[in-house]
Amino acid sequence: xxxxxxxxxxxxxxxxxxxxxxxxxxxxxxxxxxxxxxxxxxxxxxxxxxxxxxxxxxxxxxxxxxxxxxxxxxxxxxxxxxxxxxxxxxxxxxxxxxxxxxxxxxxxxxxxxxxxxxxxxxxxxxxxxxxxxxxxxxxxxxxxxxxxxxxxxxxxxxxxxxxxx
Amino acid sequence: xxxxxxxxxxxxxxxxxxxxxxxxxxxxxxxxxxxxxxxxxxxxxxxxxxxxxxxxxxxxxxxxxxxxxxxxxxxxxxxxxxxxxxxxxxxxxxxxxxxxxxxxxxx
Numbered sequence: 377x378x379x380x381x382x383x384x385x386x387x388x389x390x391x392x393x394x395x396x397x398x399x400x401x402x403x404x405x406x407x408x409x410x411x412x413x414x415x416x417x418x419x420x421x422x423x424x425x426x427x428x429x430x431x432x433x434x435x436x437x438x439x440x441x442x443x444x445x446x447x448x449x450x451x452x453x454x455x456x457x458x459x460x461x462x463x464x465x466x467x468x469x470x471x472x473x474x475x476x477x478x479x480x481x482x483x484x485x486x487x488x489x490x491x492x493x494x495x496x497x498x499x500x501x502x503x504x505x506x507x508x509x510x511x512x513x514x515x516x517x518x519x520x521x522x523x524x525x526x527x528x529x530x531x532x533x534x535x536x537x538x539x540x541x
Numbered sequence: 542x543x544x545x546x547x548x549x550x551x552x553x554x555x556x557x558x559x560x561x562x563x564x565x566x567x568x569x570x571x572x573x574x575x576x577x578x579x580x581x582x583x584x585x586x587x588x589x590x591x592x593x594x595x596x597x598x599x600x601x602x603x604x605x606x607x608x609x610x611x612x613x614x615x616x617x618x619x620x621x622x623x624x625x626x627x628x629x630x631x632x633x634x635x636x637x638x639x640x641x642x643x644x645x646x647x648x
Contacts, residue, residue, distance in 0.1 A: 381548070385555045392559050392582050392616045396566030401574060408578050411559075422552070427588075427610050434614050439581060439621045446574055448623040450632040455639055460569050462641065467550040467568025475561030480647035481597050490594075491547040496601030503611075506604050514608075518615045529626035535633075 384421060388414030399459050401447045409440045423495055426503050552593035560586035571627045573638045577621065584617045 391411030398404045412435040421427035439532050461467070482489075545551040563582030570576060588610045596608025632638050 381551060382555075385551070389555065389558055389562065392562045395578055395582065396562060396570065396575065401572065404575060404578060408581070410546065411582065412585070415589060418552070418555075418589060419592055420607060422592050422612070424592045424596065424607055427592055427614070429606055430611060430614055431588075435581075435585070440626050442621055443574065447627055449629050450574070450624050452632075452638055455571065457571075457641075459571060459575075461571045462547075463567045468565055470568060471561045471565035473609050475557055476565055478560065478610075479554060480559035482550060482557060486546055486550060488586075489547055489549050490598045491549060492597055492599055492601070494601075496596060498601070498604060498607060502602075503604065503607070506608060513610075514612055518612055522615060522619050525623050529622040532623065533626035533629045536622050 381418075384414055387411075388418060392438050399454060402444070407438060408443065409436055412436050412440060424498065426498065427499055463517045501513060503527060547597070549593055549597040552646045556589040556593065557585075559589065569580060571639050571641055573631065573640055574625070576640065577628065580586045580622060580624070581617065583609075584613065584620075587612050 390409050391407050391409075391414055395404045395409035396409055412431065414487045416431040416436070419431055420424075486523055545554075560583050562588060563579045563584075566579030566582060570579070578580075591606045591610040591613065595601055595604075595610070598606065616629045628638055632642070635643065637643070
C-alpha cells in the first residue's frame with residue numbers, strides 16, 4: 377500500500393461524508409463531485425484507465441451536472457424541522473450494522489483473498505474488441521436502456537397540461 | 542506503511558465504508574435529491590469493488606470485472622436521469638421534495 381492510496385481514500389471518503397452531512401444541497405453536490413473525482417483517481421491507481429476516464433466523463437460531467445440542475449429546478453429553503461429525518465437514529469444504526477457485516481466479511485476471508493500482483497494490460501483496443509465481441513449483447517441492451525431511460529426521463533419531467541378535475 | 546496484509550483488503554474496506562456512508566445518506570436525509578446522492582455513492586462503492594477484484598484477481602486479461610464496472614456506470618447514469626426526472630415531477634405536483642411530507646398513500 378502506498379501513501380497515494382491513503383490520500384485518495386481519505387479524499388473519497390471525506391467527499392462522501394461531506395456530501396451526506398452538508399446542509400445546503402449545492403454544497404452537498406460539490407462534495408459529491410469531490411467523491412466522484414477521488415473514485416476516478418482510485419480507478420486510475422488500480423490501472424483501470426478506461427474506467428477511470430469513463431467515471432470522470434459520466435459522473436463528474438453528467439450526473440453531477442444533472443444533480444445541480446435538479447437542485448436548481450426544485451429550489452427549496454432549508455426545512456425548519458432540520459435536514460435529517462425523524463428516524464435518523466435507526467438509519468444510522470442500519471448503516472453501521474451493514475458496515476460491520478461487510479468489514480467482518482472482508483476481514484474473515486483475508487486468507488482466501490486473491491493477491492495477484494501483475495499489472496494487467498487493458499488497452500482501449502482490448503476493451504473495444506471485447507465490447508463488440510464477447511460483450512456485444514450487453515452493449516446493445518445498455519444502448520436500448522439508455523435510449524429508453526432518457527426518453528422516459530424527459531416524458532416524466534415534461535410539463536403537462538392542466539387537466540380539469 | 543503496511544497496515545493491510547494485501548492491497549485488495551484496503552480497497553475492499555474503503556468500498557465498504559463508502560457503501561455505508563451512501564446508505565446512511567439515503568436513510569437519514571429528508572430531501573429526495575439527497576437520497577439519490579446516497580444511492581449514487583452506493584453504486585460507486587460497488588464499482589470500486591468490481592475494479593479492485595479485477596485488478597488483483599486471477600485472469601485480469603478476460604476483462605470481466607472491468608466490463609461489469611463500465612456497464613454498471615452506464616446503468617447508474619440512466620438511473621440518475623430517471624430518478625431526478627421523477628423528483629422534478631413530484632416537486633411540480635406537490636411543491637416539495639421533503640420525503641416526510643409525501644405521505645398521501647400512508648394508511
